[in-house]
Amino acid sequence: MHCRACRDERGEIVLDLGEQPPWDRMPWAGTPLPDPASPLRMWLCRACGLAQLETDACAVEELPGVEPRAVAEQSDRAVGRLAREGLVRPGGTVAEFGSPHGESWLSRLTGRGMRDVDPAARGAAGRADLVVDFYGLLHEPDQESALRRRVELLAPGGTLALQLLPLGTVLRDGQWYDLRHGHYAYWSLPALDTALRRHGLGVHRAWWYPLSGGTLLVTAREGAEPDADTRRLLAEEDELGVTDPGGLARLQAAADGAHDLRTWLEAERAAGRTVAGYGAASRAVPLVCRAGMRADLLAAVGDASPAKQGRRMPGTDVPIVSPAELVSLRPDRVVLFLPDLASEVRAALPEVEADGGRWVTLDPCPRLLTPEHSMSTG
Ligand SMILES: [Zn+2]
Structure with missing residues (x-):
């Protein structure tokens, strides 16, 4: 390993997420598992202080x-x-x-x-x-x-x-x-x-x-x-x-806490609640993989990009669906993988909360967002 910036060889692995599929290759929903995966690790250069990806996938x-x-x-x-x-x-x-x-x-x-x-x-x-x-x-x-x-x-x-x-x-x-x-x-x-x-x-x-x-x-x-x-x-x-x-x-330590999300999903399933996700974005891929989510825990991930609909999340059988399909699942919980989208998506999909569903953010533990009454009162 040479530093990608200063070329120094001194450094160490500071974050190891194990084998992860490439997040940018979203397979079509029918593509059989397993997906190719490679080690995903962050290396810190001791000479110049740049944190960087260890390997080129x-x-x-x-x-x-x-x-x-x-x-x-x-x-x-x-x-x-x-x-x-x-x-x-x-x-x-x-x-x-x-x-x-x-x-x-x-x-x-x-x-x-x-x-x-x-x-x-x-x-x-x-x-x-x-x-x-x-x-x-x-x-x-x-x-x-x-x-x-x-x-x-x-x-x-x-x-x-x-x-x-x-x-x-x-x-x-x-x-x-x-x-x-x-x-x-x-x-x-x-x-x-x-x-x-x-x-x-x-x-x-x-x-x-x-x-x-x-x-x-x-x-x-x-x-x-x-x-x-x-x-x-x-x-x-x-x-x-x-x-x-x-x-x-x-x-x-935070990455190792991803199993908390899995524990939460299992508790939601045990309580009979349907959980979906929103935002098939790059950051959602390691989250979904590391928490070992499957479609029986996370029914689907909604995304507004037509290029992603009909595919599935890499490394799992969780399908990516349109926002309308997400709403039709009448999910009790929708985990927002892109917190920046919160106000926009809640406004675009009022059906979720109108049907009694709740939006959930990861900070990093799952947290239910209080329904926004202001949206109905204008
Ligand atoms: Zn360096």
């Missing part, structure tokens, strides 16, 4: 997901923030490294008059005043060359802007299921600053947003001097132990 198929409204609203806020910082201006140039899941800021940026440059163009024509990375970096197996490509695209005095779910959020909230095949790097702000400084940049500003429990918008530039708020965010992650094996051990 052959992730091939990216099923388009439905972008939660909360993600789109965050994109509006992030682009607005960059504009207030003077980084988005008519006539300025922008290059984007977007997510293979299809999310992009480009239309928001060109809509404000920025010009999209072709990264393949040579010389100054291929450089940009603003290089944005919107969940692109984590999908790159070779982090060092990925960072170099982004830095090389910067015009003199340019700014690199990234939105990321920092490891500090994952750790603080015990989001062990954020570890996924095909997601190669789990950046914390301190580790990112260390890596950027190898490329002559540094973290300049960082802003915290509540999306996914704590999302960062980060800007980096040459000669960066972080302000007090940014230094505080750096210090907070340091205090959480994001670059320390002892700190990250809490993630393993």
Whole structure:
């Protein structure tokens, strides 16, 4: 094992989820089990502090997901923030490294008059005043060359802007299921600053947003001097132990608690209640697999993406159905695998609560959401 960023060989496994199927290959419902699986482990580089995926799994198929409204609203806020910082201006140039899941800021940026440059163009024509990375970096197996490509695209005095779910959020909230095949790097702000400084940049500003429990918008530039708020965010992650094996051990403990979910599901079944899930998202796959869920415990997972309907969750026989089919099951409990979707999905599927069902979030233990009376009273 070499670090994907600094190439150092010193490090250790800090989270081991055992054999896990690739989350992005959702088999058709009729495909027989078992699904191929490979070890899913997080390795922490002792030299640079980057937490990363230990092995490359052959992730091939990216099923388009439905972008939660909360993600789109965050994109509006992030682009607005960059504009207030003077980084988005008519006539300025922008290059984007977007997510293979299809999310992009480009239309928001060109809509404000920025010009999209072709990264393949040579010389100054291929450089940009603003290089944005919107969940692109984590999908790159070779982090060092990925960072170099982004830095090389910067015009003199340019700014690199990234939105990321920092490891500090994952750790603080015990989001062990954020570890996924095909997601190669789990950046914390301190580790990112260390890596950027190898490329002559540094973290300049960082802003915290509540999306996914704590999302960062980060800007980096040459000669960066972080302000007090940014230094505080750096210090907070340091205090959480994001670059320390002892700190990250809490993630393993949270993952080992997945059997609590299974125990809860068994109790619900024993009580005669039907439980379904919502959101056949990447983070749901290790949750479903690690808890050993089967269709007799979790009847189905609803998802609004037509590309996923008719398939099943990897590693189990739990089918993925449309929101309408989910409602027709009249579930007593619906476990929300994507907490960011909570208000949107509850508003879109009032039938669930109208039929006496309850939405359940995992924090990380199952917690029933109080029915929203405000929705019926307007
Ligand atoms: Zn390293």
